Amino acid sequence: MSKIHVTTTINGEPAEFLTEPQMSLLDILRDEMHLTGSKEGCGSGDCGACSVIMDGRVVCSCLVLGVEAEGKDITTIEGIATGEDLHPVQRKFLEHAALQCGFCTPGLIVATKALLDRNPDPTETEARYWLAGNLCRCTGYDKIIRAVMDAAAEMRGA
Amino acid sequence: MTYLNKADLKVVGTRPIRPDGVDKVTGRAVFGADQALPGMLVGKLLRSPHAHAKIVSIDTSKALALKGVKAVVTSADFPDIASEEAFVGEGPMNFRDLSRNVMARGKVLYHGHAVAAVAATTSEIADAALALIDVKYDVLPFVIDVEEAMKPGAPVLHNDLFTQGATPQPTEPSNVAKRVQFALGDVDAAFKTADVIVEGRYTTEPVHQAYIEPHACVVSVGADGQAIIYSSSQGHFMVRAYCAKLLGMELSDIRAMPSEIGGGFGGKTLVYLEPVAMALSKHSGRPVKMVMTREDVFRATGPTSGGVIEVKLGARKDGTIVAAEAILKFQAGAFPGSPVQPGCMTCFAMYDLKDVRIIGYDVVSNRPKVAAYRAPGAPISTFGTESAMDELARKLGMDPIELRLKNAAKDGTKAAYGPTLQNIGYIPTLEAAKAHPHYSAPLGPNQGRGVASGFWFNIGGESSGSVHVNEDGSVSIVTGSPDIGGSRASMAMMCAEVLGIPVDKVRPVVGDTATIGFTHLTGGSRVTFATGMAVTQAAEKVRDELKVRAAKIWDIPPDAVDWKDGMAVPAGANAGGFEPLSLADIAIKAAKTGGPIISEVSVNAQGAGPGYATHICDIEVDPETGHTTVLRYTAIQDVGRAIHPSYVEGQIQGGAAQGIGWALNEEYIYNAKGELDNPGFLDYRVPVASDMPMIEAVMIEVPNPRHPFGAKGVGEVPIVPPLAAVANAVRSATGMRMADLPISPPKLRAAFDAR
Numbered sequence: 029m030s031k032i033h034v035t036t037t038i039n040g041e042p043a044e045f046l047t048e049p050q051m052s053l054l055d056i057l058r059d060e061m062h063l064t065g066s067k068e069g070c071g072s073g074d075c076g077a078c079s080v081i082m083d084g085r086v087v088c089s090c091l092v093l094g095v096e097a098e099g100k101d102i103t104t105i106e107g108i109a110t111g112e113d114l115h116p117v118q119r120k121f122l123e124h125a126a127l128q129c130g131f132c133t134p135g136l137i138v139a140t141k142a143l144l145d146r147n148p149d150p151t152e153t154e155a156r157y158w159l160a161g162n163l164c165r166c167t168g169y170d171k172i173i174r175a176v177m178d179a180a181a182e183m184r185g186a
Numbered sequence: 187m188t189y190l191n192k193a194d195l196k197v198v199g200t201r202p203i204r205p206d207g208v209d210k211v212t213g214r215a216v217f218g219a220d221q222a223l224p225g226m227l228v229g230k231l232l233r234s235p236h237a238h239a240k241i242v243s244i245d246t247s248k249a250l251a252l253k254g255v256k257a258v259v260t261s262a263d264f265p266d267i268a269s270e271e272a273f274v275g276e277g278p279m280n281f282r283d284l285s286r287n288v289m290a291r292g293k294v295l296y297h298g299h300a301v302a303a304v305a306a307t308t309s310e311i312a313d314a315a316l317a318l319i320d321v322k323y324d325v326l327p328f329v330i331d332v333e334e335a336m337k338p339g340a341p342v343l344h345n346d347l348f349t350q351g352a353t354p355q356p357t358e359p360s361n362v363a364k365r366v367q368f369a370l371g372d373v374d375a376a377f378k379t380a381d382v383i384v385e386g387r388y389t390t391e392p393v394h395q396a397y398i399e400p401h402a403c404v405v406s407v408g409a410d411g412q413a414i415i416y417s418s419s420q421g422h423f424m425v426r427a428y429c430a431k432l433l434g435m436e437l438s439d440i441r442a443m444p445s446e447i448g449g450g451f452g453g454k455t456l457v458y459l460e461p462v463a464m465a466l467s468k469h470s471g472r473p474v475k476m477v478m479t480r481e482d483v484f485r486a487t488g489p490t491s492g493g494v495i496e497v498k499l500g501a502r503k504d505g506t507i508v509a510a511e512a513i514l515k516f517q518a519g520a521f522p523g524s525p526v527q528p529g530c531m532t533c534f535a536m537y538d539l540k541d542v543r544i545i546g547y548d549v550v551s552n553r554p555k556v557a558a559y560r561a562p563g564a565p566i567s568t569f570g571t572e573s574a575m576d577e578l579a580r581k582l583g584m585d586p587i588e589l590r591l592k593n594a595a596k597d598g599t600k601a602a603y604g605p606t607l608q609n610i611g612y613i614p615t616l617e618a619a620k621a622h623p624h625y626s627a628p629l630g631p632n633q634g635r636g637v638a639s640g641f642w643f644n645i646g647g648e649s650s651g652s653v654h655v656n657e658d659g660s661v662s663i664v665t666g667s668p669d670i671g672g673s674r675a676s677m678a679m680m681c682a683e684v685l686g687i688p689v690d691k692v693r694p695v696v697g698d699t700a701t702i703g704f705t706h707l708t709g710g711s712r713v714t715f716a717t718g719m720a721v722t723q724a725a726e727k728v729r730d731e732l733k734v735r736a737a738k739i740w741d742i743p744p745d746a747v748d749w750k751d752g753m754a755v756p757a758g759a760n761a762g763g764f765e766p767l768s769l770a771d772i773a774i775k776a777a778k779t780g781g782p783i784i785s786e787v788s789v790n791a792q793g794a795g796p797g798y799a800t801h802i803c804d805i806e807v808d809p810e811t812g813h814t815t816v817l818r819y820t821a822i823q824d825v826g827r828a829i830h831p832s833y834v835e836g837q838i839q840g841g842a843a844q845g846i847g848w849a850l851n852e853e854y855i856y857n858a859k860g861e862l863d864n865p866g867f868l869d870y871r872v873p874v875a876s877d878m879p880m881i882e883a884v885m886i887e888v889p890n891p892r893h894p895f896g897a898k899g900v901g902e903v904p905i906v907p908p909l910a911a912v913a914n915a916v917r918s919a920t921g922m923r924m925a926d927l928p929i930s931p932p933k934l935r936a937a938f939d940a941r
Contacts, residue, residue, distance in 0.1 A: 064220040065213015067448070069398040070480040074867035077398055105213035118211040122203045125832035128671040128840065130210030131399045131448025137211055153876075160876040163867060165396050165449050166671060167836055168843030169875040 036097040038063070039107025047094035054078045054089040056097070057104060065105035065134045069163065076162030079135035079142075080104045086142035088161075105134035108141060117141050117179045124175035128166035136162045140176050148184050152177060187726065189683065190889050190896050192827070197683040198895050201832045204675040205694055206446075215446045218402030218418030223473035226404065227256055227305040229459075229466045230312040230476070232319050233486065234294035234301055237552040237860025238328035238341060241292060241301065241321060248318040249304055254311035257469035258319070260302045261291035264465060265434045274427040276420075276455040276558040276709035277528075281431050283521035287555045288432060288461050294323070295343055295520035296552050297861045298485030300458075305466035305474045328552040328860045332494060332517045335361040335551040343520060343550045363522030364548040368530050368602045376509035376541030380500025384577045387496050388570035390909070390927045391853035392517060394489040395559050396872050399448020400480060401487060405463035406473035411435070413464060415442045420454040420668055421707020426699050432461040433468075443698045444668045451844070452558030453488040455709050484865035489854060490559035491516040491524040495533075495570025499578050505592040507578075510539050514546040514567050519555040524548045528643070529563030531603035532906070533571040535641035536590070536612055536798065538599040552860055558709060561642045561902035565845060565909050569927065572638040572910030576917060586637045586914070587620045590800075595641075611824025611888030612798035615639070618884055619800045624820045632807050633817065634919025639800045640906025644899030645710035646791030650703030651720035653681055653728045655783040659770025661685065661728075663694040666705025667717040671840075671901065672833035676714050677721045679829055680895060684725035685732075686752035687769055703788040711899025714829055715890075716791035722894040727785035735779040736767045793892025797903035799823040801842065803911040807919050812935030814850055814916060816877070821907075822884040826898030831885065838883035838904045845908025847873040853928050 031046040038061065045060045052071075057063045057080070066089055069075035073088040080089045081103040089104075108115045117140045120126070127133045136159065143150060143158045150158065155176045156169070164172060189195060209215040246258040264285060272279040285291070290299045302319050306312040327341040334340055342359050349356050351365040377383065403417035413435070419425050422442035430437050447454060459476040467474040478487070493516045500509040512533055518524035526546035534542055544567075579586040594616060599607045619625055619637065629635060654662045663677055674694040682689040705717065729749050736754030737744040746761035747754050753766040776783050804818040821842045828834040851871045855863045864870045889896025909927060917923050922937050 058220075063213070064216070067217065067399065068219065068477075069400065069448075070867050072480065072866055072868065075398055075480075109212055114208070114211065121211050122207045125201070125204070125672070125830075125836055127207070127210055128833070128836055129397070129399070129447060129449045130206070130215055131217060131397075131446075133210050134213045156875040156878070160874040163398055163872060163874060165398055165451070165844070165872060166840045168839035168841075168873075168881050169878050170839045170881045171832070171836060173875065173880070 032095050034095060034098050036099065037101045039103055049095060051094045052090050053092040053094050053097055056094040057089060063104050063106050067131055067134060076139060077132050077135040079138045079162060081138060081142050086139050105138055108137060115141065116182050120175040120179035124171045124178065126167065126171040126175035132162060132164045136164065136172060140179065144180050144183055148180060150180060188891065188894050190891065195683060197679045197689050198829050199831065201830060202675065202689045204672050205678055206669065206674055217399055217446045217448050219477045221404040221416040221445060223404055223406055226473040226475050227307060227470055228309045228312045229303060229305045229463050229474040230316055231300045231462065232302040232316045234290065234297060234299040236294055236323055236325050237297045238326040239294050239323040240326060241290060241294060242324050243322045244302055245320040246302060249315040252311065252315050252318060254307040255304055255315045256472060257305040257466045258302065259465045259469060261289045264289055264432060266291065267431065274424050276452060276707065277525055277562055278523040279456065284428060284456065285432050287521060288458060296554050298554065300486065303462045303466055305470050330551055330553060330856045330860055332492065332515050332549050332551060335549050336515065336547065343552065361550045362547055363518060363550055366527050366530055366546045369543040370539065370600065370602050371541035373509050373511055373541045373543040377500045380508050381503045382581050383498065383500045384574055384581055385498045386574050386577060386925060388573055388925045389494050390492050390566045390569055392489040392492040392553065393848050393852040394484060394870065395451040395453035397449030397451060397453055400478040400483045401459050402477040403460050403463050404473060404475045405460060405467045407464055407467040409471065411439055413440045415440060415460055416445055417460055418445050418447045418454065420447065420450045420670060420709055422668065422699055423666060423704055424455065424707040425457055425460055428457045429461050429464055433464050441698055441700045444696045447668050447670050450670055451560045452562060452709060455558050455707055458487055480867065481865045484870060485862055486554050488557045488559065490562065491518065491556050491566060493517065493566040495567055497570045497574040499574050501578055501582060505582055505584050505589050507537060507539060507593045508541065510534055510542045512544045512567065512571060515549060516546065516566065517553060518548050518550050519553045520550060521555045522548055522550055524556055525558065525563030529567035532564035532641050533567035535601050535603065536595055536639045537593045538595050539602065542602045544602060560841060560844065560905040564640060564642055564906045565848060568640050568906050569909035572907065573913050573925065576914040577923065587616055590639055591616050607796065609795050609888060609890055610798060611886050614886045614888060615798055615800040615822045615824055618822045618886055619802055622802065622820055624802050624818060629804065632809065632919055634805055634915045636803045636911045636914025636918055637800065638907040638910035638914055639798065640903050642711065642797045642903035642906060644715065644794040644797050645712045646716045646794040647706040647712055648790050649705045649717040649720045650786065650788040651717055651724050652702060652784065652786035653721065653724040655728060655769065655773050657773060659768065659773040661692045663692060663721060664697040664702050665694065665717050665721060666697060666702045667713045668696055668708045670708050671837060672830065673713045675833060676718060676829040680718050680722050681725040684722055685729055685769060686749065703786060711797065711901040712794065714897050715794045715893055715899055716789065718897060719791045719893060720787045720789045723789065724785040724787040727787065728783060731783050732769060732772050735772045735776065735783065738779045739767065739775060740764050795826055795890030795892065795898040797824060797898055797900060799903045799907055801907040801911040803915045805912060805915040805919060807916060807934065809938050812931035812938065814929055814934060816846055816879055818879055820882045820884060821904055822886060823900065823904060824886045824888050824898065825900045826890040826893065827887055827896035828885050829895060829897055834885060834900050835883040837901045839881040841904025842881050842908050843873050843878060845905045846912060849909045849912035849927055849929060851928050851930060
């Protein structure tokens with residue numbers, strides 16, 4: 029089986045890779061690009077641990093084929109902070125203790141950033157429904173939602 | 187020494203950013219599946235397509251001949267070890283059973299049971315190789331349900347299983363592995379003195395721990411037999427112990443490295459992949475990585491037991507409970523070892539009872555072997571007893587909190603399971619619940635409120651911790667406890683408190699099995715208690731040594747030196763007029779005053795104070811769809827002393843959420859062929875963000891004098907009350923006692939229809 033050459037942008041950097049047709053974007057990110065921050069919790073799009081932003085949309089990278097990354101702009105958890113400066117969502121997750129084991133955290137932070145990019149002033153209910161595809165088994169979501177709402181307020185300058 | 191006066195504490199009780207936090211919000215943290223080694227192969231398992239079958243033969247020759255396949259193993263590649271009780275995990279375990287769970291020998295006992303494994307250069311080749319393994323089965327009748335499995339004539343899983351604890355000892359094998367009994371007084375006589383009796387039969391379904399990180403490991407065994415294991419587990423010393431036994435190796439030949447762990451909740455207190463990866467690595471001479479799919483996780487790991495709980499309570503008209511009885515039947519899965527014993531021990535431990543009897547049965551059936559799940563056994567049994575308490579309160583016309591207060595365990599209460607309870611904080615949780623605005627808030631139509639309480643022992647045990655003063659005065663801590671929910675933060679805080687330095691001067695890490703003394707696994711809510719004790723004592727030894735070094739610098743006796751706010755100071759006017767020496771001042775001069783300043787302490791901690799919790803739950807039901815929404819939830823718990831309150835709240839909130847999932851959604855659904863029909867997160871529905879309200883965690887602090895800071899374990903008891911709290915709320919909203927969990931929409935809708 030011959031591999032397919034893909035040219036894409038990952039975290040603002042031009043990137044290219046060779047992929048077999050059946051490989052998922054998550055496999056490419058983790059195994060080929062060595063970006064292991066995106067996690068595989070289910071491989072079926074049910075847990076959200078592999079969430080990345082592709083051309084402005086949050087997607088489960090386990091449900092995207094590597095070949096679909098051609099020409100796209102992809103942001104992973106590794107691209108959320110700017111150098112040493114954490115993104116407000118990352119900072120608020122830390123301040124609110126919105127993580128325990130930390131396995132779902134990359135996906136939740138990516139999904140939250142995508143939410144706030146689109147809707148800077150979500151209600152609690154909107155935040156809960158937006159993040160309903162990101163499972164967390166440790167926290168009961170309380171501190172996550174508080175972190176999201178606080179990050180939104182800070183980013184709005186409220 | 188102890189630090190029980192809260193007013194004196196500067197670090198403990200504050201909410202600093204956790205030391206491993208930045209790694210976890212940036213994707214830098216390395217979990218089990220993130221590890222890689224050069225030349226690594228992919229390991230995969232072939233699993234049984236039958237619920238119960240004899241393995242007639244396994245032909246691996248075609249798989250081995252496939253290009254790219256480097257090893258194929260079956261049970262023939264593991265020693266056939268003798269029956270031996272194992273005390274390395276959480277809960278009962280037998281090395282022989284574990285070996286046969288990791289790789290089936292002679293028989294497969296559940297759909298998904300591992301029968302063979304391959305290691306290949308790519309994932310695709312490994313899959314192709316699995317398809318080439320030819321297993322011939324002789325299919326046997328199977329049994330899934332616990333009470334079916336107990337019946338005479340049920341298909342027997344193990345021909346050598348004779349019920350322990352039954353009198354007379356049976357001469358025929360059965361699926362009942364064990365009968366246990368705990369009793370005080372004369373319960374049969376006491377029931378005759380009751381004015382009011384309630385009886386009920388309650389059931390729960392098996393539920394999975396459902397950690398988001400599937401099991402994963404990378405293993406490399408050298409030609410000299412030296413092995414290194416990177417894996418996600420709740421205890422790398424546990425991984426080492428099980429692998430050594432299952433492979434017939436010495437402990438010192440295995441170095442087990444802790445990776446970050448993506449949730450466990452008890453489900454990672456045993457091994458599944460590591461011994462298989464060891465065998466594959468040994469045969470191939472290459473490192474092997476194995477990662478479970480989510481389907482594997484559901485089919486072949488965990489879950490916890492489903493159970494049948496029969497409860498009978500007898501009380502006088504004033505609410506005094508005069509007699510209590512429970513009979514528990516727990517599914518163990520394919521091998522003995524359900525948590526029925528702790529289920530028995532916990533279910534009435536909230537109450538001061540003179541006449542009580544609890545009988546439990548541990549029953550095997552053709553399901554995956556159960557694993558520990560947060561307060562193992564207690565949520566199941568307590569669902570029955572706390573639902574029955576609600577019925578008793580209704581029958582007596584009493585407020586449910588008043589009924590509990592009337593009968594509450596207190597210091598000096600003798601528990602049915604043996605000990606006399608001390609330093610417990612159950613009554614304060616009830617009083618806080620009664621006084622909480624939630625308890626008196628108005629309810630609307632189709633809404634209801636439920637209350638329930640719970641107990642968990644908490645444990646101590648063996649732990650090691652070391653404290654190193656670095657040359658610049660910063661401090662490093664090493665412990666042997668995998669950090670599953672933020673324990674590194676509390677270790678750093680306790681150490682900083684003892685040394686009188688800011689917490690950001692202390693960096694904690696989890697050491698591997700070769701770099702820190704033996705430490706029992708992370709389970710039983712033991713880490714902050716036991717490992718915290720080891721770290722505190724190590725920090726105290728370091729503090730004492732720092733005083734000795736300051737005394738040397740000043741040339742005065744060590745007892746003339748005090749330690750205050752991170753500095754050595756003369757103990758009084760007679761000691762001399764020296765300027766204080768900071769920890770850094772002393773550290774820089776360490777080479778001249780005696781060398782490195784370090785301490786490692788190992789403890790076998792005793793006296794973990796039990797945890798008590800009382801939860802209040804408001805729900806609303808939709809009679810049309812049968813859907814139940816949790817509107818408001820308050821969880822009140824005695825935590826001893828909250829070292830890092832945010833992470834204590836997090837444990838309480840997380841436990842409550844898991845309990846809500848158990849009550850409303852989660853269950854294993856088997857089809858007529860004995861196969862699990864919902865092995866994925868779409869159909870096995872854990873609570874998602876939009877299902878949940880905020881969960882108010884109320885921390886009561888009744889310090890445990892056996893811990894230097896008064897800490898009690900906090901992680902497990904919060905999952906105990908929610909099952910009954912939710913069911914009692916549904917009872918209050920609908921008038922219907924939902925005795926069978928989960929209270930899923932179809933079940934509640936059917937109950938409405940039947941009314």
